[in-house]
Amino acid sequence: MLLARNILLVDDEASWLRTLSVTLQRLVPEAVIDTCVDSRQVMNRMAVTDYALVLLDLTMPYQSGEQLLQQIRLEQPHTRVIIVTGVNEVDTAVNCIKHGAYDYFIKTDDVADLGHSVRRALEVVGLERNYQRIKDSFLSKTLSQPKAFSHILTCEPALIDQFRYLEAIAFSPEPILIEGETGTGKQAFAKCCHLLSSPDAPLITVNLAGIDAQQFAAQLFGQLSQTPGQSVTGAIHKAAKGIIYLKDIAELPLESQAILVEVIEQKHYFPVNSDQHYPAHCRFVVSSQHPLMSLMQQGKIRSDLFYLLQSHKLNLPPLRERRLDITILLNHFVELAAQELNLTPPPVPSELAKQLQHYPFPGNINELKSMTIDAVSRSSANALNIAPFMQAINAVMPPQLDSTPIHFGAELPTLAAMSQALIDEAMSRTAQNQTAAAKMLGISQSALSRRLTKEK
Structure with a gap:
């Protein structure tokens, strides 16, 4: 099923068919119009081509328009039929509408009205087909x-x-x-x-x-x-x-x-x-x-x-509502950035994706991609530099002091031991990134660097 634009014009008068085809092409330029002068060929043509609309004359040799109308509505229920005829009889018009004709026009009527009816019919067929496609698609899950x-x-x-x-x-x-x-x-x-x-x-x-x-x-x-x-x-x-x-x-x-x-x-x-x-x-x-x-x-x-x-x-x-995708996208952008920069893809710390799940990503996917390119360009082959991510996280969500009370054992640790434990934990949480760890500890990066150097 393609777009609801195909129209078949059926009439045994070839000159009228040519006139009607030219007129409709002008009034409904989006339509794709075919013509047929032999009523015996109509159903075969419709079996091969998906017509959204058929414009049908009533008085034709071999098969009348009324017979074709009933056959089309029975075998092609998604196709609309408009009667365009020289027969100006109320009973005939009523009978055609009862048998499923979308509209009924006399050949001497205003062609502009016919053009409007054709366009409305195409819209109706299009809406019906779209509804059916949507219904079938959601029922199918694939x-x-x-x-x-x-x-x-x-x-x-x-x-x-x-x-x-x-x-x-x-x-x-x-x-x-x-x-x-x-x-x-x-x-x-x-x-x-x-x-x-x-x-x-x-x-x-x-x-x-x-x-x-x-x-x-x-x-x-x-x-x-x-x-x-x-x-x-x-x-x-x-x-x-x-x-x-x-x-x-x-x-x-x-x-x-x-x-x-x-x-x-x-x-x-x-x-x-x-x-x-x-x-x-x-x-x-x-x-x-x-x-x-x-x-x-x-x-x-x-x-x-x-x-x-x-x-x-x-x-x-937004990306903040696509938490399942963050790991996939992060790994993809790391591979992409490494390829563009001609570098070996650095391993991604396992904690990073978890931390990013709570970041709001105001720039969404483009922001994550830019962060990742920046991070890969600063990284060694051994580890991904997570500074660009942590800077963004801390700018939007500054570290909060934990109000949970600390429980000590019978013997209190020394200040030096406590200081060292905090530094080790901060470095672990930030994948050894000194800048991010220093912000977490509330000290300058240079102060943290001195403490780490003193350790060694």
Whole structure:
């Protein structure tokens, strides 16, 4: 099942078929239209091609439209049928609707109304199919295309649920909204959508930070110029049937948001300096660092765009809610950093991942990656230098004094022995990192260094 865009036009009048095909292609440019003049071929055509919608004449030789309507609804229940005929009879129209026709039009009716009905029917079929995909996907607990997610490391059930949801909606023509804090992997999920739905078509990223309305229009729609060689091809044309990833939608000016709404709804666009519109076959994936609801309430997002982006929504959890993944990601980034720096991967202290589980990671995965690269660059082959991690932990969560009373035996230890025991414990907890151990003990690093030197 692909996108709900395929339409079959059936009529024994070849000239009318050509006229109707051209008209619908203009009114519904996202549709893929086939024609059939022989009613005997309809069911065979439908067995080979997945049609979302059939436009059917009633008075045809061999098989009537009413017979075909009943057969299509019986054998292809997920396909909608619109009757387009010259028969203007109320009883006939009522009978067709009773047998499952989605709508009934007379050939002399306004073609614009027919175009609206066709688009509504495609939307209905698309919603039904998406619902069925989502239902089947969640009932199945497995991924049918796990390779599309191989660049995301996780064992968190909540994130794997997001994989299944994205797999279920991958072929929907509706836009996808990805919400999540900075560094949570929104671009990685946009790549997943691309690999699932259109791996052979382009994935084009448009960063909306600092963009104005004029730049947005030129970048997305392209710009025509009277000067030879000065015209610019827009992202929609380049993407073809691929994905356009709009990064950080809150940065887009409100006037440009209105244009984006029109493109998504009408499935066509106008290049700058052009009066002719062109079909938009691409799909939009939109990301936001903040919940769109709060942005709309602040007046940063238009309400029509907000509701348009509610069709398919992913909410990516922050790293602090992915505790099971910290060890996996830490080891992965150590290997990656060592490879980039042409070093031997240093062993990771077993206590480090446990300590990081309580760190809030305001920068999420990107922050962990940067910390790890810094740590590997300072490390020897014998041990990972954990100073970058401890500095971040102590900055956000300064060490707390333990209020638990200390119980002594019959003989009190000497001050020197107690001092040495504290130093040994601090060095052990920080994997022999003097800077972190000194902060834990409340002394300067130089003072700790002198004490350690005196020991030797």
